[in-house]
Amino acid sequence: MNAPQDHPAVPDGQDPHPERPETAPHSPDGTGETATASEELSSAETETEHAWDSRRDLYRHSPGIMLGHSARIGGSLVGGDQHGVSGGHVTGDVILGGSKVEYHLGGDDEERSGEIPAAEIEALARNFAYPPAAPDDDTRPDGTAPADGRDPGQPDTPYGPGGPDDAEEPWEPGSPFALALAGLREHRVAILSGPATTGRRAAALMLLRAAGSRTYRSLDPALPPGRLAAELREGCGHLVADFATSPERPLREHHIRALSERLHATGSHLVLVVGPHPVVHGGPGHVPWQPPEPAALLAGHLRNKDLAGRSVDELLALTEVRAVLAHHRPVADTARFAERVAGYARGTVSLAELGAFGHYAAERQVREWFDSADHTLHDKAFLIALATFDEAPYPLTAELSDVLFGLLQRIENPGEPARIPVFGTSSAQRVEQALADRYQEPEETEWGPVLQTKVQFRDRLTAITLLREVWTGHPSARPALVAWLRRLADDPRPVVRTRAAATAAVMAEADLPSAMALLIRSWAADQRLRSRLAAANALALAHHLGAPHVSRILAEWCTAPDHRLRWTAVRSYALVGDAFPREALAALTEAVRGMETRGGPSRGWTEELDDLAQSAAVLLLAAGQEAAADDGWDTAADLWGALPTLARGTTRDFVLRAMVHASGPTDGPAGTGRPLLLDLFARADPKPGTDGAVLRHALAALWRSVLNDPMCTASGKNTLRQWVRGAESDRGAETALAELLPLLAVSVEDHRRLAHLLENLRGEGDPAPPAVALRLRALVSAPYADARTCADSPSR
Incomplete structure (x- = not known):
C-alpha cells in the first residue's frame, strides 16, 4: 500500500495535517465521550489497520459460502498412504501396547x-x-x-x-x-x-x-x-x-x-x-469405494420411477436440481431427493420445496449429530468448531474445539474438570465422523502463502446450518459459546478473529436481538480496537447473510454519542457499504457534518475524520471494482461524480482525505501491483457522454483539488511520484497516467507543479529521472508550450 496505515502519505515523514494532536485517538473533547485518554493508552492497541486492509482480511479469512469469494470445493484430498496409520493401507507388523488375549469359555449360542x-x-x-x-x-x-x-x-x-x-x-x-x-x-x-x-x-x-x-x-x-x-x-x-x-x-x-x-x-x-x-x-x-457423481446417482434412482412423461435429462437440467447436486452429500440423501424430484414431475411437490431440499438434508444431519448418544460432548464441540473454522487449517480447529469443550463441560458437569484426550481419536477418524474432507491448500500469512492441511464439510450447507441449530436449538450452550467467541475475537491470529465474527454473523441472522445483546454490541462498545473490528466484521457478514436491520443499526451508531459505536459503524461501512453505496456515502457524510455539532476540531477530531475518510475511500474503490467487473458504471459514476460538489464547506477536508486514502491500495499484496484508483481510471470508458467519462472527469477534478489544497498537496504529490515509479514496469499504468496527467494540468500553476515533480523524480543514487517520467513530462508540456512562452516574454 502506498499510503501509511492511518493517515495520508507524505514525503519525509511530514504530517499533512499539522493540527493533528499526538495524543490518544479518542481523548475527551467536551462532547460527552465516555472514554478517557488513560483508558485508550492502557489498551495494548492504540492503532488499527487501514480500512482497505480490514476489508481484504475479511474476504481472505471468511468462509467462502458467506461472501462467495471462494470457489474451492476441496482441493487435493489428503489421504491414502500419506498419513501412516491414519491415512490408509498399513503394511507390515504394527504392534502398539501389549498383546491382547481373548478367552472364549463355554459355547456361544447367540445368532451372529x-x-x-x-x-x-x-x-x-x-x-x-x-x-x-x-x-x-x-x-x-x-x-x-x-x-x-x-x-x-x-x-x-x-x-x-x-x-x-x-x-x-x-x-x-x-x-x-x-x-x-x-x-x-x-x-x-x-x-x-x-x-x-x-x-x-x-x-x-x-x-x-x-x-x-x-x-x-x-x-x-x-x-x-x-x-x-x-x-x-x-x-x-x-x-x-x-x-x-x-x-x-x-x-x-x-x-x-x-x-x-x-x-x-x-x-x-x-x-x-x-x-x-x-x-x-x-x-x-x-x-x-468412490460413488458416482451425484447427477449419475440421481439419474439411477429416477429411471424406474413414474415421472409423468418427463424425461430424466429434463429434470436434471432444472436449476433447483443442479443447486442441490452441487453440494456433496450422503448417497442416502440423493435417494431421498429422487423421491422429491419424482414428486415434482407428478405435480405433488413444488419447485420451492425441491430447491429447499439441501437445507432440509443439512438440518436433518445436524440434528442427528446433536441428538446422537454415540457422539460425546467432545465430538460435538469438534463439530461446532469445525462449523466455525470450515475451510480453515485442521490443527486450528482441533486446538480451539478443545477450548470449547472445556467451557461446555463446565455447564454439563460443573463439578468435574474437562478431561481432554491428548492422543485419542485420530484426525482422520474425527474428520470422517464429521462427514468432512481434508485437503491441502496455501494459507495466506503476513510472510506469504504457507501450505496447510485444511478441513471442509462435504455438504457446503452444513457449517451455517449447524451454527444456527446450536444457537437457536440448544440455548443451554449459549454461555459457553459466548465465552468462546469472546476469547476467539481477542486471539492474535487474524483468521481466528474473523471466524469469531463470522459465527456471530450467523447467530445474528438467526436471532438478531440475542446476538446483538450478548456479542456484537459488547464488542462494539469495547475500548479495544480489535473487539470493535470484530463487531464491524460481524455486522458486515450478517448483512451478506440477510440479517435484518443492519443498515439501520449502522446509521444509528454512525452518529451515536459513544465514539466507540461511531468507529464500529464507520468501519462497517468500509466492509459492507458497497452493498448499499449511496446510503452508506450519505451516512458517512452526515457523520462528518455531525462532528461539527459536537464542537468542531478538538482532540481526537482529526483521527475520527480520517476514519470516516478511509471508509469512504474503501466504499468508493469497492464500487469502482464492482463496476469494472460487471461493466456497469452508473453507480460508480454517480458516487465519484458527487464528490467534487461535496469538496467545499464543512465536508471539503473529508472528501480530500478520502481521495488521498483511495490512492493507496493496490491490486497486489503488501503494496505491490497497480494502484486501484489508477486502474479504475484506466478501465473507465473515456468516450464523451458515457458514465466512464463522468467518472474520469470526477477523478481528475478531485486530484486537482488535492494538489491545490495546502494541507493535502504534499500527500498528493507523493502519491503521484509512487505511481510514476510503478509505471516503469507497467505499461498499462503509464498509459493511464498519460491520459490522467494532462487532465490535471488545467492552469499554468498546475503545469508547473507537475513538470517540476516529473523533472525532479529521482531514485536512490539515480542522477536523472527515470525514462517514464521524461516521457510523461513531454505529454504534460505540450499543451502549455504557448502559455509558457507568453509567461516568459518581456512584455508580460
Whole structure:
C-alpha cells in the first residue's frame, strides 16, 4: 500500500495535517465521550489497520459460502498412504501396547447372522449406479489409451472386455466396482473401504450379486476377525457391514487366507465393508469405494420411477436440481431427493420445496449429530468448531474445539474438570465422523502463502446450518459459546478473529436481538480496537447473510454519542457499504457534518475524520471494482461524480482525505501491483457522454483539488511520484497516467507543479529521472508550450 496505515502519505515523514494532536485517538473533547485518554493508552492497541486492509482480511479469512469469494470445493484430498496409520493401507507388523488375549469359555449360542431377502437386493439393483473408471487407470505409459480401454498386455478376465458376459455387465473396467469384483471372484473375499455415507453397503451387495450369489446373509460386525470363518454358510453371499479395524484389532493376512479357504470350500462369497482408513496387514488389500457423481446417482434412482412423461435429462437440467447436486452429500440423501424430484414431475411437490431440499438434508444431519448418544460432548464441540473454522487449517480447529469443550463441560458437569484426550481419536477418524474432507491448500500469512492441511464439510450447507441449530436449538450452550467467541475475537491470529465474527454473523441472522445483546454490541462498545473490528466484521457478514436491520443499526451508531459505536459503524461501512453505496456515502457524510455539532476540531477530531475518510475511500474503490467487473458504471459514476460538489464547506477536508486514502491500495499484496484508483481510471470508458467519462472527469477534478489544497498537496504529490515509479514496469499504468496527467494540468500553476515533480523524480543514487517520467513530462508540456512562452516574454 502506498499510503501509511492511518493517515495520508507524505514525503519525509511530514504530517499533512499539522493540527493533528499526538495524543490518544479518542481523548475527551467536551462532547460527552465516555472514554478517557488513560483508558485508550492502557489498551495494548492504540492503532488499527487501514480500512482497505480490514476489508481484504475479511474476504481472505471468511468462509467462502458467506461472501462467495471462494470457489474451492476441496482441493487435493489428503489421504491414502500419506498419513501412516491414519491415512490408509498399513503394511507390515504394527504392534502398539501389549498383546491382547481373548478367552472364549463355554459355547456361544447367540445368532451372529441374518438373512437379507433377495427381493431387497433386486430392488436395489434396479436403482444402482456404477462409478466410472479412474481417469488414469486405462492409460498407457505413453499417455494413450487402447481402443477397448484395456492394456493389450493383460489377459482377458471373466468380468472385463472380451469376457463371455461383457455385454451384460454395466460397470467399466478399471472402476472401483470392477477391481473389487476381480478380487472377489479370485479370492472369494473382498474388502471394500470408504466413508459411511458413500453407498458402500449397497455396493457390497451388488458385488455379491455380480459374483453369482442368490442368497445373502448379514454377519455381526462385532465378530473378531478370527471368528468370521465359523459363521459362513454354504452357497451364500455374506456381508459384514461397518467392520471396524484398528491397531488393536487389525485384519491380518492369515485371517483373509482362512476366510478365502473356507469360502472356496463352501462355494460362497464374502465382502467386508470397512472405513476409509482400515488397518490391513497383508493379503489382497482393500479397494477404496468412490460413488458416482451425484447427477449419475440421481439419474439411477429416477429411471424406474413414474415421472409423468418427463424425461430424466429434463429434470436434471432444472436449476433447483443442479443447486442441490452441487453440494456433496450422503448417497442416502440423493435417494431421498429422487423421491422429491419424482414428486415434482407428478405435480405433488413444488419447485420451492425441491430447491429447499439441501437445507432440509443439512438440518436433518445436524440434528442427528446433536441428538446422537454415540457422539460425546467432545465430538460435538469438534463439530461446532469445525462449523466455525470450515475451510480453515485442521490443527486450528482441533486446538480451539478443545477450548470449547472445556467451557461446555463446565455447564454439563460443573463439578468435574474437562478431561481432554491428548492422543485419542485420530484426525482422520474425527474428520470422517464429521462427514468432512481434508485437503491441502496455501494459507495466506503476513510472510506469504504457507501450505496447510485444511478441513471442509462435504455438504457446503452444513457449517451455517449447524451454527444456527446450536444457537437457536440448544440455548443451554449459549454461555459457553459466548465465552468462546469472546476469547476467539481477542486471539492474535487474524483468521481466528474473523471466524469469531463470522459465527456471530450467523447467530445474528438467526436471532438478531440475542446476538446483538450478548456479542456484537459488547464488542462494539469495547475500548479495544480489535473487539470493535470484530463487531464491524460481524455486522458486515450478517448483512451478506440477510440479517435484518443492519443498515439501520449502522446509521444509528454512525452518529451515536459513544465514539466507540461511531468507529464500529464507520468501519462497517468500509466492509459492507458497497452493498448499499449511496446510503452508506450519505451516512458517512452526515457523520462528518455531525462532528461539527459536537464542537468542531478538538482532540481526537482529526483521527475520527480520517476514519470516516478511509471508509469512504474503501466504499468508493469497492464500487469502482464492482463496476469494472460487471461493466456497469452508473453507480460508480454517480458516487465519484458527487464528490467534487461535496469538496467545499464543512465536508471539503473529508472528501480530500478520502481521495488521498483511495490512492493507496493496490491490486497486489503488501503494496505491490497497480494502484486501484489508477486502474479504475484506466478501465473507465473515456468516450464523451458515457458514465466512464463522468467518472474520469470526477477523478481528475478531485486530484486537482488535492494538489491545490495546502494541507493535502504534499500527500498528493507523493502519491503521484509512487505511481510514476510503478509505471516503469507497467505499461498499462503509464498509459493511464498519460491520459490522467494532462487532465490535471488545467492552469499554468498546475503545469508547473507537475513538470517540476516529473523533472525532479529521482531514485536512490539515480542522477536523472527515470525514462517514464521524461516521457510523461513531454505529454504534460505540450499543451502549455504557448502559455509558457507568453509567461516568459518581456512584455508580460
